[in-house]
Amino acid sequence: xxxxxxxxxxxxxxxxxxxxxxxxxxxxxxxxxxxxxxxxxxxxxxxxxxxxxxxxxxxxxxxxxxxxxxxxxxxxxxxxxxxxxxxxxxxxxxxxxxxxxxxxxxxxxxxxxxxxxxxxxxxxxxxxxxxxxxxxxxxxxxxxxxxxxxxxxxxxxxxxxxxxxxxxxxxxxxxxxxxxxxxxxxxxxxxxxxxxxxxxxxxxxxxxxxxxxxxxxxxxxxxxxxxxxxxxxxxxxxxxxxxxxxxxxxxxxxxxxxxxxxxxxxxxxxxxxxxxxxxxxxxxxxxxxxxxxxxxxxxxxxxxxxxxxxxxxxxxxxxxxxxxxxxxxxxxxxxxxxxxxxxxxxxxxxxxxxxxxxxxxxxxxxx
Amino acid sequence: xxxxxxxxxxxxxxxxxxxxxxxxxxxxxxxxxxxxxxxxxxxxxxxxxxxxxxxxxxxxxxxxxxxxxxxxxxxxxxxxxxxxxxxxxxxxxxxxxxxxxxxxxxxxxxxxxxxxxxxxxxxxxxxxxxxxxxxxxxxxxxxxxxxxxxxxxxxxxxxxxxxxxxxxxxxxxxxxxxxxxxxxxxxxxxxxxxxxxxxxxxxxxxxxxxxxxxxxxxxxxxxxxxxxxxxxxxxxxxxxxxxxxxxxxxxxxx
Numbered sequence: 001x002x003x004x005x006x007x008x009x010x011x012x013x014x015x016x017x018x019x020x021x022x023x024x025x026x027x028x029x030x031x032x033x034x035x036x037x038x039x040x041x042x043x044x045x046x047x048x049x050x051x052x053x054x055x056x057x058x059x060x061x062x063x064x065x066x067x068x069x070x071x072x073x074x075x076x077x078x079x080x081x082x083x084x085x086x087x088x089x090x091x092x093x094x095x096x097x098x099x100x101x102x103x104x105x106x107x108x109x110x111x112x113x114x115x116x117x118x119x120x121x122x123x124x125x126x127x128x129x130x131x132x133x134x135x136x137x138x139x140x141x142x143x144x145x146x147x148x149x150x151x152x153x154x155x156x157x158x159x160x161x162x163x164x165x166x167x168x169x170x171x172x173x174x175x176x177x178x179x180x181x182x183x184x185x186x187x188x189x190x191x192x193x194x195x196x197x198x199x200x201x202x203x204x205x206x207x208x209x210x211x212x213x214x215x216x217x218x219x220x221x222x223x224x225x226x227x228x229x230x231x232x233x234x235x236x237x238x239x240x241x242x243x244x245x246x247x248x249x250x251x252x253x254x255x256x257x258x259x260x261x262x263x264x265x266x267x268x269x270x271x272x273x274x275x276x277x278x279x280x281x282x283x284x285x286x287x288x289x290x291x292x293x294x295x296x297x298x299x300x301x302x303x304x305x306x307x308x309x310x311x312x313x314x315x316x317x318x319x320x321x322x323x324x325x326x327x328x329x330x331x332x333x334x335x336x337x338x339x340x341x342x343x344x345x346x347x348x349x350x351x352x353x354x355x356x357x358x359x360x361x362x363x364x365x366x367x
Numbered sequence: 368x369x370x371x372x373x374x375x376x377x378x379x380x381x382x383x384x385x386x387x388x389x390x391x392x393x394x395x396x397x398x399x400x401x402x403x404x405x406x407x408x409x410x411x412x413x414x415x416x417x418x419x420x421x422x423x424x425x426x427x428x429x430x431x432x433x434x435x436x437x438x439x440x441x442x443x444x445x446x447x448x449x450x451x452x453x454x455x456x457x458x459x460x461x462x463x464x465x466x467x468x469x470x471x472x473x474x475x476x477x478x479x480x481x482x483x484x485x486x487x488x489x490x491x492x493x494x495x496x497x498x499x500x501x502x503x504x505x506x507x508x509x510x511x512x513x514x515x516x517x518x519x520x521x522x523x524x525x526x527x528x529x530x531x532x533x534x535x536x537x538x539x540x541x542x543x544x545x546x547x548x549x550x551x552x553x554x555x556x557x558x559x560x561x562x563x564x565x566x567x568x569x570x571x572x573x574x575x576x577x578x579x580x581x582x583x584x585x586x587x588x589x590x591x592x593x594x595x596x597x598x599x600x601x602x603x604x605x606x607x608x609x610x611x612x613x614x615x616x617x618x619x620x621x
Contacts, residue, residue, distance in 0.1 A: 273465060304464035308424065313461050315445035316421050317527060318478035327474055332465030
């Protein structure tokens, strides 16, 4: 088994690479190969009382830390200006800072490079809302300073024709706490790569994900947590539901515990629920341990099916078909949604999923 | 007082092997308060009758009728039948991922009773019903039938029977896979509902094991998609002693 964290940027993917073998490259509108003619994103930031936002020359920023794939590297390099959102040291606020990316059509390719910095000891929440039609390559670099506590929520509410390649790389300082939620609820092809590295001991990362893939959609999340420092923690939990012909989700969960990362605690889980025939969920957890001295390490992956027999069973107990599906889907996501600290975001996710259940291609009950 | 009437019921099933007629003219009338047993060898179509009453989409009624107090059941959806008061305790109840037993039961009770029970009353009711069936309280937080043993699945079915209080219940091979102790607990659960309500019960079994715990005053022998003999408990005794040999190839009773 190779150490995934060390995989180099190797040029434009061809689809033969392990990391790209699930992705429908032909539907990316060339986004994985070239960014010619691309424009910078209109990143609208609703400034909260706590965060400062500015554009700076990308050249003036340090080189990218951690693994970076070709499209993200391209987006970074081609973005002459980077948005830098700073939560200053000493800030303590749960009021979210909203970052909105609104697509204006799929014809022009949009690039963003965004840096989110939570300075030493700060506490803050950033909510990134993605809506509209877009062809987007987005590189987001997150720095969680020593003792800082940062939550980054990224909601992909794209229109059905959008393509989104995204990288979200977080570096955690000493005793830093990072909470990530990636909710992918729309788009044609969405491929997001959330990665975490630790620059000092004591870091704690929680990576949550919710996704819902409908007919023809490809939704892919590839996570990597690289434990290279002692006494750090990570917890990864992604849940997805799929419905309709050709709905496809991919979840890859790579966790590396390096020799020096003694006392690591890590757990990752992915659960998928197939609501109809014709949907497919690929789920691959990888745990690579190079030290005998870990506190705890585990992973789990399951894919279950809501089928006609389950529908029959619930109906046979008086429950109508719509309620039955809602019951199953709500129940499935319940424990994960309960872990989302932002009530408004949690409510939005539930609402969005229930709307999707409404346009389901289900049969009319059983008569 | 209610009547579940099955008249000249013909049912076919479609499979890869083609269309096959499984029920070939079943006649059966069950009144409130009565307990009937249908006994028959494996493959005789007993379970098809059970699932047809519940409305499983796999089975198509081609002739005859099922009525509940004169109202056509065949045209009802599965959930309408349940709300009309029909209940099927299944032999192989399926797992439902993501749905806890407590959430499932409350949703079901709400659908059947037409209104949500008050939370406080409901918790009390559920606790008592579970205790009566010697079910571990932790059971309520588990996902429906997920990882349940055979015995737990059957107890869960009878727990639903107790909470939903249907007008008619069909128990499909409820004794299968149960050890002696579990069978007693499950049978006691059924008997409690029989005593407390005027439920009509249809027991479907191929052995007399269940009938020793849940006495049926009407026994019907089911062979090749039809009822070929009707009688009382003595018919069950005869089957226990001599098997089904005598009934094979017999004509329908009506």
